[in-house]
Structure formats: C-alpha cells, structure tokens
Amino acid sequence: MKPEGLTSLASTIEALRAGDVTAFEHLYQVFEPRLYAFALHLVRQREDAEEVVQEVFLKVWERRHQLDPEQNFDGYLFSIAKNLVYNKARSKATEFAFTQYIMVNGKHAGCFTEEAVAYKDLSKLLDDTCAALPPVRRQVFIMSRVEGKSNREIAQQLNTTSSNIENHLYKALKVIRKIFTRYEAL
Structure with missing residues (x-):
C-alpha cells in the first residue's frame, strides 16, 4: 500500500476504535476476500471458511478498543483466522477421540x-x-x-x-x- 493508504488504514482503525460501524464495514469489505481465501485454504470447506471469517471480524469488533493503528492489521486478521482454524481442528480431534x-x-x-x-x-x-x-x-x-x-x-x-x-x-x-x-x- 502507498503511504496514504497506510494513513487511510490507520485512520479507519482509529475510527473503528471509536466504535464507528462504517469503518468496520469498510475494513470488512477490504479484507474479507483475502481472509476468506486464506481460511478456505486451511479448512477446505466453503461454509467453514465463511464461519471463520465471521468469527475473525466478530473478534475484531469485540477487541476494537485494543487495536493499534500502527500494528500490521493484515497480520492480526490472519493470526486470528489461523488460531481459530487450529482451535476448531483441535476441538474436532478431541471430540472424535x-x-x-x-x-x-x-x-x-x-x-x-x-x-x-x-x-x-x-x-x-x-x-x-x-x-x-x-x-x-x-x-x-x-x-x-x-x-x-x-x-x-x-x-x-x-x-x-x-x-x-x-x-x-x-x-x-x-x-x-x-x-x-x-x-x-x-
């Protein structure tokens, strides 16, 4: 992203921290396609990937006050997604066992x-x-x-x-x- 894109992302995250629903919707529209592709690669089922994306953005909304506009937001989203997928896999394995x-x-x-x-x-x-x-x-x-x-x-x-x-x-x-x-x- 260009420096102004970074500033725009940082300002969007600041607005999200303040509880701006429009900022949240904007972040969802920007990051959802890549996050979905990442989740689909991990879980291999469309419904499960959609569920992971929804849970990631739910966690983002719940933790909006803790977000740091200077941190790598992409990395944050993908880390949440990866942890959700691994936790679900672990839970399914435990359930199966x-x-x-x-x-x-x-x-x-x-x-x-x-x-x-x-x-x-x-x-x-x-x-x-x-x-x-x-x-x-x-x-x-x-x-x-x-x-x-x-x-x-x-x-x-x-x-x-x-x-x-x-x-x-x-x-x-x-x-x-x-x-x-x-x-x-x-």
Whole structure:
C-alpha cells in the first residue's frame, strides 16, 4: 500500500476504535476476500471458511478498543483466522477421540453388565442345582469345589474312602453339566 493508504488504514482503525460501524464495514469489505481465501485454504470447506471469517471480524469488533493503528492489521486478521482454524481442528480431534473412547469403553461397559448378569444367573443356577443334590453329594461337592479340599481330606472328614468321594463328585458334576448344557442351549 502507498503511504496514504497506510494513513487511510490507520485512520479507519482509529475510527473503528471509536466504535464507528462504517469503518468496520469498510475494513470488512477490504479484507474479507483475502481472509476468506486464506481460511478456505486451511479448512477446505466453503461454509467453514465463511464461519471463520465471521468469527475473525466478530473478534475484531469485540477487541476494537485494543487495536493499534500502527500494528500490521493484515497480520492480526490472519493470526486470528489461523488460531481459530487450529482451535476448531483441535476441538474436532478431541471430540472424535472422545467419541471413539465412549464407543469402545461403552461397549466394554455393556459387556461387563451383561457378563455380571450372566454370572449372577449362572451362580443362582448352580446354587439351585446344588440344593437339589442329595445331602451327602451336595456336601462333597461343596467341600471339593467351594472349599478346595482334596478327595483324601474329604474322605477323612466324612469317614469314607477316596473312591466313594470320587463317585459322589462324578455324579454331582454330571448333573451340573447336564443342567448347564441345557442353560447354554437357551
């Protein structure tokens, strides 16, 4: 620009600082085409570029009292535009990452809930099946599978042979497997 153009720009910025809407409109008409082209180059979508330009000029209006007529106004506008574009990109990336996180962890949370319900159902089924076993067989099963005792320990405690304990366990497990196989078929 010519020196008189600089003076004209400086006087326009001074008028803007004073709240002159005509000065603001003049700056918009002068700088909007180049700012739009710059924003379009960065965002690659017409609507997004228009939005960036609008936000830049909104910030200029909001900060009009802080403008320095001696500073590079072009540089100021393009810096605002660049920062807006980068902030929007960062926000979109964060939003996308959060959405992905929710999708992945939401599925796991759903699976955990389903697994907890299935575990509760199976646990009740096992309790009901054990309750239906003959008393000695039920006691042998609980001592073996719940309390973790060996067949020899159970035999000593119940004053019987290890083979008798193995027989009770075999029959108890056979009934339980049969019930659980029917449950899985449902």
